[in-house]
Amino acid sequence: MFVSHYKDVEEKDVTIEGVENTTIRWLVSPKxxxxxxxxxxxxxxxxGKIPIHQHDWEHEIFIVKGEGYITNGRKTVKAIPGSFLYVPPNEPHGYENPDSETFEFLCIIPVKEESIPPEEKGQ
Known part of the structure; x- marks a missing residue:
């Protein structure tokens, strides 16, 4: 068993092209x-925003704090604390926070070679 607190995990800026004012903490990973x-x-x-993008893996998302918008390019939905989302593999998706101080969410993905950065792969 592994137990920790999210504030004990390093918060890093997301540096992918087009992403603005967004950080990530890898809470659970192969590391x-x-x-x-x-x-x-x-x-x-x-x-801030994460522009529309897509991957070969699914996402399960739970909104923790603030309000924001999720889009697949055809439909945009407001998400509030307690909202949860499922994004199927290869579905375009993007996130935007025009109004809240912060828009915070958990995102669970499968462990795949291409979905995990080298520093989170462990030994």
């Missing part, structure tokens, strides 16, 4: 022994 799923904690500050 601590996870073999099947990774859990990430995102914070999008006011005015």
């Amino acid at each position: 601590i022994g996870a073999k099947n799923f990774a859990m990430r904690y995102f914070v999008i500050r006011k005015g």
